[in-house]
Each structure stands twice: as structure tokens, then as C-alpha cells.
Amino acid sequence: MSHSEALLLAGDIGATKTTLGLYPRSALDQPGSEPIREESFQNRSFSCFDDVLAVFLGTGSPVPPYACIGIAGPVADDTAVMTNLHWQLDARTLEKRHGFTQVCLINDLVATALFVPYLASHALGAINSGVPKSPGVLAVIAPGTGLGEAFLIPHPSGKKYMPCASEGGHASFAPQNDEQMQLLQFMLQRRTHVSFEDVCSGRAVPSLFAFMGRRHTVPEWLDSEVARAEDPTPVIVGAARRAAEGKRVCGVAMHTMRLLCDILADEAANLVLKTMALGGLYLGGGFALQLQPFLQQDRFMRIFTRNHTSSLLEHVPVHFILDRRAALHGAGEYGLRTLARAQAATGKATSHPPPIYRA
Missing domain, CATH: 3.40.367.20 (Hexokinase; domain 1)
Known part of the structure; x- marks a missing residue:
């Protein structure tokens, strides 16, 4: 599958490293899909996220129309200042610089939490088997460079979850x-x-x-x-x-x-x-x-x-x-879910503009 078939770029920006992945158009109908391409970068080698993105996309490569980036830090008004890394991200700026149609920024623990319902049993290591309330609130705590926290609230339908960010660390x-x-x-x-x-x-x-x-x-x-x-x-x-x-x-x-x-x-x-x-x-x-x-x-x-x-x-x-890519997959799910809602609201498939190529 080629780079040009990518619908969404998903990212997981931590304090130490950044992982980026490209998700195909078919992922809209297949929750939990694997990225068609994925790569990790050590943040200390770059001065800003734009430089990481430029290396990943490459000169002359097609830019997917949509992006969803999970970030280790609070996100407000589509902007983020990272807690343990001196990077600032702005969704509208990323759209203009790199040619995206739409960029979503979310907290990285929200991204991780979003993927929890999709985790297979082999991707989990039990500390306490317990007796889960179903549907019940799910919480994620992640001691990384910092201490991240987030939780999921069951939707009234009982079939979906609403993610909630936290800076409880x-x-x-x-x-x-x-x-x-x-x-x-x-x-x-x-x-x-x-x-x-x-x-x-x-x-x-x-x-x-x-x-x-x-x-x-x-x-x-x-x-x-x-x-x-x-x-x-x-x-x-x-x-x-x-x-x-x-x-x-x-x-x-x-x-x-x-x-x-x-x-x-x-x-x-x-x-x-x-x-x-x-x-x-x-x-x-x-x-x-x-x-x-x-x-x-x-x-x-x-x-x-x-x-x-x-x-x-x-x-x-x-x-x-146990899945080290949970935050990346969660960012992908959030981005794809956003597109699916847009399709449902308009009653037709989201229009996909032709890919924009980097100069």
C-alpha cells in the first residue's frame, strides 16, 4: 500500500520520543487497523515537531489530508505547550505549513485511553483480575518522563466511551x-x-x-x-x-x-x-x-x-x-472517529482532496 493511499497521519509525541504513523482510508470502516507506515524519532535530535514531521513525510511525498497528534501536555484551543519538552504546537499553523486539510491535537493519555477498549487480552498484563463494572469508567495512569492520567466515561448508549483529559499528575x-x-x-x-x-x-x-x-x-x-x-x-x-x-x-x-x-x-x-x-x-x-x-x-x-x-x-x-503503540493507535482512532462523525453529520462521505506534495 503506497504513501498516497494514506487518509490520516497519527502521532504520539512524548517527552523523549515521537512516533508517527499513516492510516489508510479503509481504516474508517475497520476500528483498530494497523498503520501502513510507522516510524519513531528521538526528540533530542530535533528542535521542533515541524522538523520531525518534515523528515517523516519526506520531500516529494504525498501529505495525507488529515492528522491527529497526541501530545504529552495539556491541549487548549487547538494549541499545546508540552510539559517536559520545549515544543509548542498549533493545529492551524501545522495545517498551513504542511498542507493538511485538518489537524486535531489531543492529550497523549487521552489517546492511550481511547485505545484501551480495543486492547486484546494478549496486550494486557494482569496485576488484579478483579470484577469490572460494565459499562464502567476506565482510567489510565502512565509514569513516563512525567506522570500522565486520563479516563473514559461510558456513553449512555453503553457502546462507546467519551475521553476525558487530566493533569492529575x-x-x-x-x-x-x-x-x-x-x-x-x-x-x-x-x-x-x-x-x-x-x-x-x-x-x-x-x-x-x-x-x-x-x-x-x-x-x-x-x-x-x-x-x-x-x-x-x-x-x-x-x-x-x-x-x-x-x-x-x-x-x-x-x-x-x-x-x-x-x-x-x-x-x-x-x-x-x-x-x-x-x-x-x-x-x-x-x-x-x-x-x-x-x-x-x-x-x-x-x-x-x-x-x-x-x-x-x-x-x-x-x-x-503491554502494547507500546497504544497512544499512537488511540490518536489514530480519535482522528478516524472525528472523520466518521463528520460523514454522519453531512450524510455523505467526507470529501478527500487530492494529496498535497511537499516541495
Whole structure:
């Protein structure tokens, strides 16, 4: 299938990388379709999203008429300023510069949440099987570079969901025990406000490690590697993973990741309670999958249920999203759904202008 047959460009812009995909016209009638082309880019290699888009589309290649981009940050009035990356996007500007007929910008966690109903069982990793309320609210929490949250509300028809964005990751961190109280005091020496994102995300790992370094011995080899690293997070996570696999003892790294998982369990419960997500909670994002070796199901659920076995929380299904492309697919679904609604409103197929070629 050629580039010229693409109807929609979908994107997932995270703080670290951007993934773009092209979806065919046939996807309008086939929910959950695979893109005909897909490519990922490291954001640090580009000064802005326009440069990424230009490389992906290529000189002389046809530009699909429609685009839907999921962005790690709040979206308002078709514009977005990314939370953990100094990029700004404007839908109307993208239309003019690249020749799109229409561009939609949505929050990346909204995109991820939108694809949850389409996830096959093999794309999920169970933490708690639970007893889902159906139809019930579904919630997604994603510890990545930051901490993303979103949820889906069942449509009155019971057949569809309405996505809701959230910036709940920036809510104030609430310690649950003495250790976390000390962590909060430690963090308040560094900043005036401490959010859950500050202690439960990829970028939080170095801070948690520094805190744990005051309580546990840091091996010289790890101290040296962390000091040399441009980004200490992969170094610390890697040390903890090797320790979990029995390859090299590293208590401080293991304690760091255990603390992050404890905080994640608590904020996941907060999200369920605030949205009444009795249909299920889903842990999304690539960094969440890196937490699997450290996330003990019994411990997670004990914190998640607040130690109350009769709590409604114990019945909530909790799963890892194993599909790393869920946000990209969700952006594709949102864009295609928008086009389908436009078709239904006009009573005829949406007109597809001839593709515009880049100069």
C-alpha cells in the first residue's frame, strides 16, 4: 500500500520520543487497523515537531489530508505547550505549513485511553483480575518522563466511551508513611511544590535515588556511573533490574524502584476513587513496563486497596498495557472517529482532496 493511499497521519509525541504513523482510508470502516507506515524519532535530535514531521513525510511525498497528534501536555484551543519538552504546537499553523486539510491535537493519555477498549487480552498484563463494572469508567495512569492520567466515561448508549483529559499528575504529593514523609521533606528542600509527578515518573528516579542514598549505602561503581551519566534514570533502573535478576546486588537501586512503585500504587487508587473507574485501571507507557520486575502484585494491591480487603478497590481490574503503540493507535482512532462523525453529520462521505506534495 503506497504513501498516497494514506487518509490520516497519527502521532504520539512524548517527552523523549515521537512516533508517527499513516492510516489508510479503509481504516474508517475497520476500528483498530494497523498503520501502513510507522516510524519513531528521538526528540533530542530535533528542535521542533515541524522538523520531525518534515523528515517523516519526506520531500516529494504525498501529505495525507488529515492528522491527529497526541501530545504529552495539556491541549487548549487547538494549541499545546508540552510539559517536559520545549515544543509548542498549533493545529492551524501545522495545517498551513504542511498542507493538511485538518489537524486535531489531543492529550497523549487521552489517546492511550481511547485505545484501551480495543486492547486484546494478549496486550494486557494482569496485576488484579478483579470484577469490572460494565459499562464502567476506565482510567489510565502512565509514569513516563512525567506522570500522565486520563479516563473514559461510558456513553449512555453503553457502546462507546467519551475521553476525558487530566493533569492529575501535577496534584500535590500526599505521603502515606514515615518514609514518604521524609521524602517530602527532602523534596521540599529542592522545590516549593512537590507533585506526584515529582516522585512517580522517569524523571523522578534520580531524586528518589538521591533520597535513598541517604538511607542506604551506594556502591562506588554505581555512584561513578550515575555521576557520569547524562541521564541517570536508565543507569539506576538498569542496576535495579540486574539486582532483581540476581546478577549484581544493589540494595539502594532496588529500594529506589520499590519506593516509586509504592507511590504509583497509591496514586493509582486516588485516580480510581476520583473518577469512580470501576471498569478498570490501566498502567500505560514504556516506562511502566520497565517497572514490572519491581512491582510485586501483593504489595501493590495492599497499598492500592488501603489495606481494606472489603474495599470497592479490591474489585477493580488492574492491568499493564503491554502494547507500546497504544497512544499512537488511540490518536489514530480519535482522528478516524472525528472523520466518521463528520460523514454522519453531512450524510455523505467526507470529501478527500487530492494529496498535497511537499516541495
